[in-house]
Amino acid sequence: MIAIIGAGKMGEALLAGLLATGCEPGDVLVAEPVRQRADDLRERYGVDGVPATEAARRAETLILATKPQDMVAVLNEIADHLTARHLVISVAAGITTSVLEKHLSDRGAVVRAMPNTPALVGKGMTAVCGGTHTTDTQLDQAERLLRSVGEVVRVPERHMDTVTAVSGSGPAYFYFVTEAMIEAAVAMGLPRATAEVLARRTIAGAATMLEESGEHPVMLRENVTSPGGTTAAALRELERHGVRTAVTEAVDAARARSRELSEG
Structure with a gap:
């Protein structure tokens, strides 16, 4: 039972x-x-x-x-x-x-x-x-x-706070990115309903490819990125604005907060 x-x-x-x-x-x-x-x-x-x-x-x-x-x-x-x-x-x-x-x-x-x-x-x-x-x-x-x-x-158990930061809180990070993609598209004149479908399906499809292909995310990213193309231009901006560092610090902040909660 x-x-x-x-x-x-x-x-x-x-x-x-x-x-x-x-x-x-x-x-x-x-x-x-x-x-x-x-x-x-x-x-x-x-x-x-x-x-x-x-x-x-x-x-x-x-x-x-x-x-x-x-x-x-x-x-x-x-x-x-x-x-x-x-x-x-x-x-x-x-x-x-x-x-x-x-x-x-x-x-x-x-x-x-x-x-x-x-x-x-x-x-x-x-x-x-x-x-x-x-x-x-x-x-x-x-x-x-x-x-x-x-x-x-x-x-x-010593890794559970990191687990919380990566997978427990992780879905919120993807929702945040999806929200930002939608708002950017709307600001550029795309109808909100269309922007939502495009962003939602893109995130879902990318997640499925990551899960089912078995490829490292670096390889999947490179497959999308043509030299001198649109994706390369976008990635340069993400790096320029320190997105990689921001994600690292976000995960670290979530882990630190999880430790605080665990300690009461």
């Missing part, structure tokens, strides 16, 4: 992914304190809604998808109902395995996961790391569950 505690967007994405990849509704519990939300999920997916304490008693695997600021309260609520058989997977940003273990009094094994929002469309990228008592077999189990919404990689 699997229980998802907290059914916001990420919790629902995980629920939908699990059901789409073979889990039966009867094998999944959802603990969601907002009654209307719990009723909606029950109607939509056919799963039982239960209190968090009941979820902890009935399920051996718990996926904690609550907001980071609510996590300690949830951990304290379920701690007395956990045993060594439990596997607890947290997808809350900034919550370390040491925090999980401390508030669960080392009951059960814990896994820290950092998914990103493309998980909502089954294209997520999630990094995982285990706690002090977590075995490779339990990490394998967590990875299998999280693959229901995309790809999964295993990293040492």
Whole structure:
């Protein structure tokens, strides 16, 4: 039995992914304190809604998808109902395995996961790391569950803040670039609807090529860039304005903020 505690967007994405990849509704519990939300999920997916304490008693695997600021309260609520058989997977940003273990009094094994929002469309990228008592077999189990919404990689916990900066925050960087492309085209007289289609499909197509071709991004960029051509002129401006440095500093700032959040 699997229980998802907290059914916001990420919790629902995980629920939908699990059901789409073979889990039966009867094998999944959802603990969601907002009654209307719990009723909606029950109607939509056919799963039982239960209190968090009941979820902890009935399920051996718990996926904690609550907001980071609510996590300690949830951990304290379920701690007395956990045993060594439990596997607890947290997808809350900034919550370390040491925090999980401390508030669960080392009951059960814990896994820290950092998914990103493309998980909502089954294209997520999630990094995982285990706690002090977590075995490779339990990490394998967590990875299998999280693959229901995309790809999964295993990293040492010391790298989780960098993961957050690259893949957790990363989608926002691409949305920012897409927004800038649209606004530039509109400023040059292109109708907004046309600009949005061109920018959106260009970004999506480029991402697909990067994923499916297996080519390094440098090679793909060079394939687009003819000597003395339009792309070369554009890239010169990006370099002149320090875009590469700005991206590096942005990722570093996100990593630093993630560290601050992890430290409380």
